[in-house]
Amino acid sequence: MHDLNPTDVSKETDVPVDTRNDATAKAADKAESTAKAEAKAASKARRSKLFADLAPLIGLAVLAIAFVVVGTSSGTNMSYALETLINQSVIIVIIATGAIFIFAMGSFDISLGASTLVAAMVAGLVHNATGSLWLMLGAAVLTAVVTSLISATLAAVFNLPVFVTTVAMLSVLGAVASALVQTTGGAQIRVDRSFAREYDTLTVKLIVAAVFIALCVFLFNYTRLGRVEKLIGGNPITAKLTGVSMKLTAIAAFGIAGLGVGLGAFLTVLRTPTLTVTSASDIGMNILVAMVFGGMVISGGPRSRIYAAIIGGISMALLNQTMAIMLQGMAGGAGIAQMVRAVLFLAVVWLAASGFRTKVLPR
Template sequence: MHDLNGTTVAQDDAVAGTPATPTKAAIAKEDAAAAAKARRGKLFADLAPLIGLAVLAVAFVLAGTSAGTNMGYAVETLVNQSVIVIIIATGAIFIFAMGSFDISLGASTLVAAMVAGLVHNATGNLWLMLGASVLAAVTASLISATLAAVFNLPVFVTTVAMLSVLGAVAAALVQTTGGAQIRIDRSFAREYDTLTVKIIVAVAFLALCVFLFNYTRLGRVEKLMGGNPVTARLTGVSMKLTAIAAFAIAGLGVGLGAFLTALRTPTLTVTSASDIGMNILVAMVFGGMVISGGPRSRIYAAIIGGISMALLNQTMSIMLQGMAGGAGIAQMVRAVLFLAVVWLAASGFRTKVLPR
């Protein structure tokens, strides 16, 4: 020991195995590295859906060109497949942003489409048909939200119950026609089942949702509820009214999607639109939507995911055309990609620094 100021003692302690106390500079450097890693992870998670969309678009063009597919018709089919999912998924984002979960969207779409078909058959009026579809869908959504608010039940529980109720309602509506289906005049449906009508409906609804989600208090409150419901409650947010507003917007999207479904499929049965609910969930995940909701929720996830799903389906159809078991292979590919996207989205935020 050469002096009494502690310098040599500290060195001896280090040699003896006693860990040295990290300096402020070392702590700051470690925090900066963690923050940089968090930013890289967030950037990767944000860009992954766009990269996936670009890859699927290239694969679609290459597969279609090599197979000699009519690309004009393929693109039209692509729009027809994606637009309904995009509309309904965009409205559903208001529910998922709160950290809630609605599995009755497919059944609600079917019931609203059936109501639209019955109203058209009774009146022959396009606008009454549209209004009936929206009213039926919004009513079903508000029933789910109201039950959850009044009885303090998880939204997931009420939507499970509504799934069974709506299935029974669909069966009852079919029986009113005396048969097993509801038919809409095909010439009428063909007249309005056009890309122009679909694009107008989609653009109008998407513009409304983007404004409400990104530029109003409603969108901010929903993301706050999904990220930290306790903080939202302590800041005076009306959890029940916000949930009801979210379900009303989602119902509007379902109603518009059901209207287009009735035009697209003028013969409706109890199995029509049976895969819409799952397609919506997969599309949102493909688009980068965080199922837990919160501040990472993105309104554009429905658009990216809906187009990605349609591109994947079209590409798989072209590549597996005529192959035995092609449908099963396509389902397995979608399942693997779904799990991969979920893992990548989650891994982008596995950091020691809280997301800002």
């Protein structure tokens, strides 16, 4: 930026007054145009940021409208469809909300689906052995938190990228799931379906989701932990230089994510009391897609938003429901749905990313 002072100019150049006035005017014009350009750029950056921030909400609103329009025009049972929408999204929302603590640091956990499966299987086995709901819940949470902490601790001890340890854990957890199934002498772990039906209710799901999300919002937005995680995601070197303990923060993040996985696993057992080695296989990918749909920046940092998982999870469920209604009975419908999801996924990522292309540091 160039700050030109007319007085300085006259002293340095020693030219006639009218020429000086001309030069001063030009300099003033230039300064004004520069200021305008900067203001315009700043305004554009603000609009871009606002657009990027609002894009997930706009997308959610558009998908909700599309769902209502398509559903009502095709005679869909909308109250059941709405209930289904919540049923199908709540587990993803819970796990993804916890996972945001990992992603905000710029880390990546690929083993979330496998962790959910193992925690659900342990919970199922505990319930079959004890018949207790609370022990089942405790087993799910404990298993998931321990699993998650193993990943974080391994990364801390061996100074490895967290992603690498979660890749290893993915493989290990797959083997553990197979071993757990074999303890039953069959291909499945079955939890008493009448018990599962008793607690597989919207009330239970919404209470679990509300409590966990409230906890996450508080930790992420109103405590040092959330700020530090965003700082690490934005610039890990700066974070380290300011005295932030990377390892402790990572362990805390994985602990919270593990809690989310445990609660998700608990609800998974209630929803589908028949567990096989393929159960929850698509949860890992769905979590990632949900977060991106919700506007989460994959690289983490200060633009991470805790509500991204909620918006994204519901958006995904709305999209899936709408597509299912629209494409039912259509040959190749599944393929078309996948392609549409892919196009929208790329569009959302593009829209979200385009808002960040400024030369101004994110605030």
